[in-house]
Amino acid sequence: MYNIQNIVAKNILNYRKKHQLSLDKLATMTGVSKNMLSQIEKGASNPTITTLWKIANGLHLSLSQLTAVNDESIDFIDESDIIPIIEDQVAIYPYFPYDDQKKFEMFKMQIESGGKMISEPHHPESEEYIIVSAGQLEIAINSEKYTINSNQAFRFKSDVTHTYFNPLDKTVVFTATIYYQ
Numbered sequence: 001m002y003n004i005q006n007i008v009a010k011n012i013l014n015y016r017k018k019h020q021l022s023l024d025k026l027a028t029m030t031g032v033s034k035n036m037l038s039q040i041e042k043g044a045s046n047p048t049i050t051t052l053w054k055i056a057n058g059l060h061l062s063l064s065q066l067t068a069v070n071d072e073s074i075d076f077i078d079e080s081d082i083i084p085i086i087e088d089q090v091a092i093y094p095y096f097p098y099d100d101q102k103k104f105e106m107f108k109m110q111i112e113s114g115g116k117m118i119s120e121p122h123h124p125e126s127e128e129y130i131i132v133s134a135g136q137l138e139i140a141i142n143s144e145k146y147t148i149n150s151n152q153a154f155r156f157k158s159d160v161t162h163t164y165f166n167p168l169d170k171t172v173v174f175t176a177t178i179y180y181q
Contacts, residue, residue, distance in 0.1 A: 004067055004083050008052065009043040011066055015059060016041070030058030049085060064097030064105050079108075089115025089166075098180070106177045111137070111166040121159045125181035128158035135172030138165040148174075 016026055023041075027034040031054050039045035040055075047055070056066045063085070077095050085092040089112035098105040111117065122128070130137065130148060137148045140163040141156055147167075148154045156162070158178060166172040 005046045006043050007069055008047065008067060009041050011068070012037070012041050012055065015061075026058075030055045032058070049087070062098045062105065064094040064107070067094065068097035087117075089113075090117045090164075098178075103181070104177055104179045106175065108173065108175055109164070111164060111172050113166055113169045113171065116163060116165040118161065118163045119158075121161055122178055123180050124159050126158045127179045128156055128162075129177040129179070130154045130174055132172065132174040135166065135170055136168050137172045137174055138167050139163065140165070 012026075015021075016023075021029075023034045023037050026032075026037055030037070032040075032051055036045065036047075036051070037055075040047050040051075052063060052066060055061075056063045059066070079093060082093045082095065085094070091110045093108040093110075094105070095108060096104075096106040109117075130139070131153045132148045132150050134150055136150070139146045139148065139154065139156070142160060146154060146156075
């Protein structure tokens with residue numbers, strides 16, 4: 001199993017070295033204290049999701065870039081290897097984090113009965129591809145609602161706010177791939 005604490009520590013250190021940034025500059029960019037960043041970078045602190053988001057946003061990275069293991073030409077991923085991002089009734093499993101060369105990221109999402117998640121617009125001209133494997137998913141885009149059932153797929157321009165909703169009394173499970181132009 002991947003140790004997310006060590007992965008984040010390595011990724012922050014590598015980013016800081018690559019861009020020749022001091023901890024002070026990193027703190028200014030992210031809004032996270034220099035002391036906290038130092039602890040995270042040493043692997044001595046396990047950051048909260050909120051802190052990870054602050055760091056990712058401050059560095060203009062996706063959350064999956066910040067938490068990804070890098071430099072492998074073949075990936076075999078078992079769900080037990082992934083630490084999901086969980087908030088309320090939504091769980092996100094980042095199977096394939098964003099890659100600059102491939103220009104996409106892929107993750108599994110689960111939304112419990114009645115749960116919803118509002119997604120801010122992704123990068124301009126981005127597209128999202130959804131495949132529902134269990135349950136039913138409703139997606140609202142520009143005040144239009146679309147229903148995607150099990151074993152159906154859906155594609156849309158994801159550079160606008162969109163909302164995922166589970167209208168049924170069982171968990172909806174789907175794969176989402178976001179392609180960035």
